Amino acid sequence: MNEELLIGFGQHVRTLRQKLEISQEELAANCGLDRTYISGIERGKRNVSLINIFRLAEALGSTPSALLDFSFGVTNE
Amino acid sequence: MNEELLIGFGQHVRTLRQKLEISQEELAANCGLDRTYISGIERGKRNVSLINIFRLAEALGSTPSALLDFSFGVTNE
């Protein structure tokens, strides 16, 4: 299911952010996005688009490719 | 700039599709998207969202991570 995918992505973003020991607010500032938007992403409520994936990756000191490299419960048949 | 990013992504999609020797129409059918939408993506006119990146990756016999692993002219900065 798609929901799982967004949640998996969000958790991955959160993990990377916490590794940097920065708040959602700081991350938001670093990539020019809104704090509540970051919150929505980490909770899997947002279907982020390509451009914002690149922005996030940069702000997280990672790469877009690495940002999509996560496992998620493939409830999908 | 963002435009370069979308174009880079689009070219990468096109390359992968041509390796499979399938048409845009076939790719569209394989990932449940519209033919004209695929065309737009390959031309760098579309800012694809996360869920569709995953769908494209699957239909291309690749991974989302690999799909974002391309270089693009960083006209940025």
Added chain:
DNA sequence: ATGTGACTAGGAGTCCGTT
């Protein structure tokens, strides 16, 4: 410092067609 619901504008994505 974060979660959440609601909101508008604009873009994602579809469907018709022509070149």
Added chain:
DNA sequence: AAACGGACTCCTAGTCACA
């Protein structure tokens, strides 16, 4: 087979007040 356009629906980007 693919580029491109118009018109359409619905969702995402981005922001707000508030829990």
